[in-house]
Amino acid sequence: MERTDNSMDQAQRTAEYKEYSPRESRLSEERYLLFLEDITAVFDGFKALDVEALGIEHNELRVIIGPNGAGKTTLCDVVSGKTRPTTGYVFYDGADITNQTEEEIALRGIGRKFQTPTVFDSLTTYENMELALPGHYRLWSNLFGSTTKDQEERILEILERVGLIDELHREAKYLSHGQRQWLAISTLILSDPKLLLVDEPAAGLTDAETALTAELLLELKDDHTLIVIEHDMDFVRQLDSFVTVLNEGAIMAEGMMRDVQQNEEVIEAYLGR
Amino acid sequence: MSRVTIFCLITLLSTFFSPGLAPPSSAQSNDEFIRAEVQKLAAESGAIRKAAVMTLAKSGDMRVEAILESFKLAELYLWNDVVVLCKEMLEDDDYNEFCRLSDALTGEPLLDASGKQYEIPIEELQEIAPSRAERKLTNSAKFLARLSSPDREIRMSGAKKCGDPPGIIESVSQLEAMSENDPVKKIRYIAKESLLLIRLNQTTLERDSEAHLGIVRELGKMKSMRGLPRLQETYDGLAQGFEIPVAAKDEATKTYKFAVDQINGYQSFVGGVGNVFRGLSLGSVLILMALGLAITFGLMRVINMAHGELMMIGAYATFEMQRLFGHSPDNPSDLYYVAALPVAFLSAAIVGYLIEILVVRHLYRRPLESLLATWGIGLILIQIVRIRYGDNIGVNAPTWARGGLEVMQDLIVPYSRCFIIVLCGLCVLLIYYLMNHTKLGLRMRATMQNREMANSVGVNTGRVDRYTFAFGSGIAGVAGCAWTLIGGVTPDMGQTNFIIDSFLVVVTGGVGELIGVICAGLGIGVLTKVIEPTTIGPFVVGAIWAKILLLIIIVGFIQFKPAGLFAPKGRLSDV
Amino acid sequence: MFRIGALKQVGDFLQDAGRSKQSSTVNRGISFFVPWVLFFVGLVVIPLLYYTGLITIGTVNMLGRYMAFAIVAVGLDLIWGYTGILSLCQAFFFSLGGYAMGMYLAHHGGPEGIIDANGWKIPACLYVVYPYKVGEAPADALVPWFWKPFYTLPVTTVLGLLVPGLAALAIGYFGFRSRVRGVYFAILTQAITVAGWLVFCMNNMKLCGTNGLTRFDRIAGFKLTNPSVKVSLYVITLLALVGVYLLCKHVVKSRVGRILIAIRDDEPTLRFSGYKPYIYKLFAFCLAGMIAGLGGMLYAPQMGIFTPTNMEASASILVVVWVAVGGRGALSGAILGALAVNLLYNFFTSEKNLWLLTWKAEYWQFVLGGLFIGVVLLFPGGLIDLWRRLVGTQDNDITTYT
Structure with missing residues (x-):
């Protein structure tokens, strides 16, 4: 679905979200792939997340920024099922996934890359990639099936692209931080989910690598939906997408990066009072 | 949990300071009186001996229990018309037996002029042999004697023993007094329980059903553990429909059941x-x-x-x-x-x-x-x-x-x-x-x-x-x-x-x-x-x-x- | 087809060439050779030695029992070495298998002539826990219902695998479902083993109490005391070990093996990749349980008695030490470790005179305790890893545990 108006301001969008209650109608709503409604996450009295409404459209690349402790990662946790929200609902692709387990959510096509790259240390690069191949979640097929030629080529293609081809049979624990970052991104790309949650993809990468990451993500945008969490403003500028600013768990501003940058509130939140 | 500990501490302290050690007032008696009664143990007539046993038992002197025990074990002898105690026999090389004498009341050695304990040939002593009935009576009397002890533990065990089957009927009056007046609550309870148990034995459902059931009710109210076996036995008999000629059988069964349940409930x-x-x-x-x-x-x-x-x-x-x-x-x-x-x-x-x-x-x-x-x-x-x-x-x-x-x-x-x-x-x-x-x-x-x-x-x-x-x-x-x-x-x-x-x-x-x-x-x-x-x-x-x-x-x-x-x-x- | 150029170092090149899928058959490490050498020795050398009279039938029998232990160890390696789940109920599963076979053997053993009211012969070991005198067979001294299925060998064999498998399924289901992990799972399984031990020790459970199952006589009609039967049992055990090894090897080499390792490394992440870890954990746990049951079934006829001591808490931890000593994360290490520790046990539990002190059997506890500490502190990779470090060969059959 084509994005109609990129420069819509926050008030407009939020107003639009609100029209979508009652929640039954959301289940059949086709415009948004992901929709969060009245989500709060409370830890021991501390409100880490308090989002009234947030909708991600099909094939959108949404960047979420915000200062430390703004609740960016918690948002990802809630969507991917790692954290149960205290209140509210998560709708994805016509279904309520609020209380589903991590693996159920993953099987619905939500993939995730963590802030610290999570790869399986004792497996080689190739084996890590193999595990990310989609469609092999059943015990039986894993016990007797083997990787097909096509799949192998696809793996090698992606690894070639990110420059990990030389480390094909090296165990992941011997990879450098940057290489692990790449491997985590590669497995995410390979698993071909509908919605990608990418938590700080550029952390620990060089400028050139960051540029490549941005290029990859933009390529994915054509047939995937992405939520990218990032600190690095240059990187966000490269992506040139719709941005949601989180602060203290709540949405502070939404809009294109260049507009958001002008927002007084945002500047204040970033620079401190 | 802290509440439990405080409770424990309070109860611990309160027992240490409770006034349980005062002896009963009637216990004061002089040696003369007891010696006279002990002397009667050597009497020819069984009736006098029995009366002496009971008198001794009720005398309230602590030393009485030992005397009665010696009497039962035939350790008392008559020597020069005085009752003496001999716990130890000696034998010389010619197999002649000698007795070492002690005072019957105090248990202290009897000394001759030179300060040595008397060792008298057994032939010079006259044995005091209690009959079977007297031994039995003495046994009961021993427990009776305990009732007057100033020591609470001994008094308590006496009160308990008096009520154990078949029950010492002679103790009734004393138990009655104790259940009212004893300074220790626990002893009052036991005395009353024993009293009821004795009375339970004396009465029967057939003859005096009202009084009997009254006692049963009372035992139930007291949640008497000691009464439970006897009540249970009778109740089982009633419930199984044994031929017991009772006027109001239903009433009796009900009373028994209630008492047994009361006790069982409390016990559980x-x-x-x-x-x-x-x-x-x-x-x-x-x-x-x-x-x-x-x-x-x-x-x-x-x-x-x-x-x-x-x-x-x-x-x-x-x-x-x-x-x-x-x-x-x-x-x-x-x-x-x-x-x-x-x-x-x-x-x-x-x-x-x-x-x-x-x-x-x-x-x-x-x-x-x-x-x-x-x-x-x-x-x-x-x-x-x-x-x-x-x-x-x-x-x-x-x-x-x-x-x-x-x-x-x-x-x-x-x-x-x-x-x-x-x-x-x-x-x-x-x-x-x-x-x-x-x-x-x-x-x-x-x-x-x-x-x-x-x-x-x-x-x-x-x-x-x-x-x-x-x-x-x-x-x-x-x-x-x-x-x-x-x-x-x-x-x-x-x-x-x-x-x-x-x-x-x-x-x-x-x-x-x-x-x-x-x-x-x-x-x-x-x-x-x-x-x-x-x-x-x-x-x-x-x-x-x-x-x-x-x-x-x-x-x-x-x-x-x-x-x-x-x-x-x-x-x-x-x- | 791989782009092998642009390698940083020649060493890397060699290493990678050795480790790549295509050439893995060329460069096999010690962990590949160890089992086959052992199997060769077991299958050819040992019988040869026996028939030439160099070793006694007792030794062959002993080795057979140790092979049964090795089977259990392979199972534990699958669940602990690969999946990272420390199960302390392998001895319990072992005993379930052992009791199954023991009940079959007890049915067909012991003195004849004690028949219950339903016409079943009461096994001698069961009879002694009934409170009746010999010669009496009162009407209520019956063979319990759960003894009856174990009358025939095929049913016994199936049940001997199925019962531990189902027990593992139940334990695993409740354990993994609630995401009990790591030490919590270890403690839980240990508690279950102790509970099982207590139950099997009870006389009124009609499992023969602490005496255990005794008076074995015949298996499938053959007398157990016959040396050639003993050799056959030994060979069967060895073949079973080979079978179990190959089965586990296949699992480990398949994608499931990689998933198991992924579970060990980082279970939460695997969940985000869409896998349901508990299915795989359950699979590995049940497989390990059934393997342990198989070991028990092979152990019982060779031992000639089966008692609850086989499932004491310490027995369960002992299995762990076999695997740790051999090298966890390498199936061959498990086999090596089980054999090595048991041979050590055999050596140190006989009284012998050393230079200054008389070695007593009770000192074995010190050796065992030292082994526990040493293997954890000094050589966590076990014998396999030690060898690898000494010789310096690369080995792609091992997944090292860090």
Whole structure:
């Protein structure tokens, strides 16, 4: 679905979200792939997340920024099922996934890359990639099936692209931080989910690598939906997408990066009072 | 729990200061009177002898019981028309028998002019031989005599014996007086109970049904445990429809049933409370064990399987102190236990310290490996102790920990278990203080939450670990010392009885908070002791099934709370 | 087809060439050779030695029992070495298998002539726990229902695998479902083993109490005391070990093996990739349980008695030490470790005179304790890893545990 108006301001969008209650109608709503409604996450009295409404459209690349402790990662946790929200609902692709387990959510096509790259240390690069191949979640097929030629080529293609081809049979624990970052991104790309949650993809990468990451993500945008969490403003500028600013768990501003940058509130939140 | 301890303390104190030692007023009698009566024991006429026995019994003099006992055993003799006591026979080389004489009343040796005890040939003495009926009477009289004793224990046993079947009818008037006037409440109760039991025997349903049922009602109201067997027997007879010629049979059955139910209900209530109490003390030992485990696991993610052996070391340290002080049941030296507590703590702490330095230090955050290594340490410790001490030793509890306190009628709380609960409470308070109000505690908590960070702000985490580990080990030693009061001591006691249970306490309670361990420990202890004697149909659950049942309960519990009762919360916590 | 150029170092090149899929058959490490050497020795050398009279039938029998232990160890390696789940109930599963076979053997053993009211012969070991005198067979001294299925060998064999498998399924289901992990699971399984031990020790469970199952006589009609039967049992055990090894090897080499390792490394992440870890954990746990049951079934006839001591808490941890000593994460290590530790046990539990002290059997506990500590602190990779480090060969059959 084509994005109609990129420069819509926050008030407009939020107003639009609100029209979508009652929640039954959301289940059949086709415009948004992901929709969060009245989500709060409370830890021991501390409100880490308090989002009234947030909708991600099909094939959108949404960047979420915000200062430390703004609740960016918690948002990802809630969507991917790692954290149960205290209140509210998560709708994805016509279904309520609020209380589903991590693996159920993953099987619905939500993939995730963590802030610290999570790869399986004792497996080689190739084996890590193999595990990310989609469609092999059943015990039986894993016990007797083997990787097909096509799949192998696809793996090698992606690894070639990110420059990990030389480390094909090296165990992941011997990879450098940057290489692990790449491997985590590669497995995410390979698993071909509908919605990608990418938590700080550029952390620990060089400028050139960051540029490549941005290029990859933009390529994915054509047939995937992405939520990218990032600190690095240059990187966000490269992506040139719709941005949601989180602060203290709540949405502070939404809009294109260049507009958001002008927002007084945002500047204040970033620079401190 | 603290409320329980306070209650225990209050009741303990109140018994010490209760005015139970004043002798009954009628007990004052002079020696002359008793000597005259003793003299009558040698009378020709059986009637006079019997009368003398009864008079003596009612005289209220403490020495009477010994005299009557001697009379029964035919140790009294007539010598120069005086009744004397001879407990000892001598034989010279020609097989002539001599008696050593003592005063019948005081039991002191009778001395001749030269100050030597009289040794008289047996031929010169005239034996006083009680008849069978007299012996029987004397037996009863002995208990009767106890009723006038100024000592409450003796008086209490007398009151009890008087009511035991078939019942001493002669005691009725005295029991009546006692049930009204005795200064000790418990004795008043027992006297009344005995009185009712005697009367129950005297009356029958057939003849005087009203009076009989009145007594039954009364016994039921008193929840008399001693009355239960007799009531139950008659009730069973009534219920099974034996041919008992009773006018109002239904009424009788109803009265009996009510009384039996009343007593049974009370007894099961008391039994339940007793079980809960036993559970609390078992739980206290488990808490003492689990505290150390929870702290070391929380602090350095190390599973110490040798923790049970540290407890065992505490128990054996107590044994060694007992030997050093020469404490034995015959020759008590209660001070040993006071010394044993710190010694048990220190010896277990030192061993724990060594374990930390030598092995555990290398295994931080590797719980599975530490589990294996410490199990190995446990094996070695067990074998060392087994070679040194053999398989079984006995620790005798100090005298103050024997016996118990009757908190309610028929509910006796052993002092040893009270002590353990109090000890556990003190240790918990100590740990709470240590963790929350001292510098070491602050460092411990800092290390627990973020080792690297603590290290970088100048906390010597290595030293904190060592002290913490030693401290946890020491607490296990104290647990071992406490356990000697209520359980047996063997080299593998930790491995077979405690380590799994205390880990289950940690698993159920969670490692986050002290309170979790306390709740889980008490819960598991009480549940174990409450389930054990439960009956399902004709079967008693018993220790083994109780254990299995408990395990199932815990597994079920974990389904809902995988990280335990009080799991660490927060964004960074990982189930 | 791989782009092998642009390698940083020649060493890397060699290493990678050795480790790449295509050439893995060329460079086999010690962990590949160890089992086959052992199997060769077991299958050819040992019988040869026996028939030439160099070793006694007792030794062959002993080795047969140790092979049964090795089977259990392979199972544990699958669940612990690969999946990272420390199960302390392998001895319990072992005993379930052992009791199954033991009941079959007890049915066909012991003195004849004690028949219950339903015409079943009461096994001698069961009879002694009934409170009746010999010669009496009161009406209520019956063979319990759960003894009856174990009358025939095929049913016994199936049940001997199925019962531990189902037990593992139940334990695993409740354990993994609630995401009990790491030490918590270890403690839980340990508690279950202790509970099982207590139950099997009870006389009124009609499982022969602490005496255990005794008076074995015949298996499938052959007398157990016959040396050639003993050799056959030994060979069967060895073949079973080979079979179990190959089965586990296949699992480990398949994608499931990689998933198991992924579970060990980082279970939460695997969940985000769409896998349901508990299915795989359950699979590995059940497989390990059934393998342990198989070991028990092979152990019982060779031992000639089966008692609850086989499932004591310490027995369970002992299995762990076999695997740890051999090298976890390498199936061959498990076999090597089980054999090595048991041969050590055999050596150190006989009294012998050393230079200064008399070695007593009870000192074995010190050796065992030392072994526990040593293997954790000094050589966590076990014998396999030790060898690898000494010789310096690369080995792609091992997944090292860090």
